[in-house]
Amino acid sequence: MYTPPSSIIVFTLILIATGAHPEQPEPEPETPVTRFQTYLRIKTAHPNPDYASAVSFLKSQAESIGLKTRTLHYAPNKPLLLLTWPGSDPTLPSLLLNSHLDSVPAEPSKWAHPPFSAHRTPDGLIFARGAQDDKCIAVQYLEAIRNLKGSNFNPIRTVHVSYVPDEEIGGVDGAAKFAVSDEFKELKVGFVLDEGQANPGDEFRVFYADRTPWNLIVKAEGMPGHGSRMFDNSAMENLMESVEVMTRFREAQFDEVKAGNAAHSEVISVNPVYLKAGIVSGDGYAMNMQPSEAEAGFNIRIPPTVDPELVRKRIAEEWAPQARNLTYQLIEKGPSRDYMGRPLMTPTDDSNPWWSVFKQAVAAAGGKLAKPEILASTTDARFMRQQGIPTLGFSPMTNTPILLHDHNEFLKDTIFLKGIKVYESVISALSSFEG
Ligand code: ZN
Helix, strand or coil, rough: CCCCCCCHHHHHHHHCCCCCCCCCCCCCCCCHHHHHHHHHHHCCCCCCCCCHHHHHHHHHHHHCCEEEEEEECCCCCCCEEEEEECCCCCCCCCCEEECCEEECCCCCCHCCCCCCEEEEECCCCCCCCCCCCCHHHHHHHHHHHHHHHCCCCCCCCCCCEEEEECHHHHHCCHHHHCCCCCCHHHHCCEEECCCCCCCCCCCCEEECCCCCCEEEEEEEECCECCCCCCCCCCCHHHHHHHHHHHHHHHHHHHHHHHHCCCCHHHHEEEEEEEEEEECCEEEEECCCCCCCEEEEEEEEEECCCCHHHHHHHHHHHHHCCCCCCCEEEEECCCCCCCCCCCCCCCCCCCHHEEEEEEEHHHHCCCCCCCCCCEECCCCCHHEEEEEECEEEECCCCCCCCCCCCCCEEEEEEHHHHHHHHHHHHHHHHHHHHCC
C-alpha cells in the first residue's frame, strides 16, 4: 500500500478547499482513435438517427484539416455532407469516398458494453454499433487525408468524401437521390470507394458488385369451404403449391453453395419471410374453415450475373401463375442494370485502370487483397454503379470477425489505425493517377 507523504496530503486539502479537482484526470489528448470513439458515441441508429450531431462532428473535423464542406438535403432532416479536396487538374475525373451516416439499431441488453459507449478494452477492442458498419471508414478517410496533407501531398485529381443518410433503410432519400442529382454530376466522379466488410483472415476483402434485393408478395384466392371438405383450387392449396415450387428452386440454388460451386452471393436466394392465412376467431383460428385468401412474403436476392428478366418471367409463369388464381406484387429495391442496360459489376482486371492502381496501392501499404467478391447483401454502391461509375466496396479490416448488424460489434484499435495507412496509400495513388 502506498502512503502519501504528509506534504502531498496538505497540498491536496488546499486544492479541495480552493475548489480545484486534482482527482479529475487531465483530458486525454485527441488521437485518431479518440476521434473515432467520439464519432461512435453519436447515436446514429434507426429509427431516429442523430444526423445533425454526426454531420456537425464530421464537418468540424473536415474544417480542421482544411477541406471544403457542403451540406446538401434531398429530404427534410436528412443531411448529406460533402467534403472536397481540390486537385491540381480539375479537368480529370474525381475520386469519391463514400460512407453512410446511419446505423442499424442495437439491443443494449445483449451487449457486453453499451452500444454507444465506444468502450475500449485493455487489449484495444472498441465496442460500438457502427464500429465496422461503417463509421470506421468515415473517420479513416478523414485521418488519411489529414496525414497526407500533413506530409504536403497534393492530389492531381480532386478528392470528394460523401456522408450519406439512410443507407440502412434503402438509401432512397440518400445515395439514390444524390447519385442522380445535379450536384453529383458536377463532381465528375470517375471512381468510387464505398463500404465493404471485415475478414477474419489476413487479406482485405473487396466487392465489385452487390446483389439486388427484391420483395415478393404472393396472394392466393380460392373458394372457401368447410374444413372437412376436399376440393380443388382452395387458396391454401394454390399458395402452398407455389411455396413448394419456390422451395425446390431455393434448394437447387443452395445445393450449388453447399457443393462449393458458388458463393452465397453468386446464387439467387429465395427465403420465405412470412405466411398469412386463416380466419381469426376469438383467440385462435376457425379450424373448421378453409380460408378464401392466403398470402406469403419472400425475400429474394439477385446477383448481377443473372438476367433479372428471366427471374421476372419465372415468377409470373411458375411461382405465381394466374392459372392457379395467384397474383403477386414484386418490389425491386434498387436497380439491376445501369443506364446502358449493363449488369452492375465493376471490372476487376486490367480493363479497369482504377482497379490496377487500387490493387497496387493496397500492396504498397503492405496489404493483400482477397479474390474480388459479390456482396451477398446491398450497399449504396449500386446507385453509383447505375450511373456507370466503377465502384468498389472496401473496408480495410483484416483479422476481424464479421460483426455488422450483430451484437457486440467491435473493431480493434490497431486494425483501425492500419486502415488509415491503407487509405493514405490508396487515396494518394488514385488521386495522382493521370491515365
Ligand atoms: Zn453499411
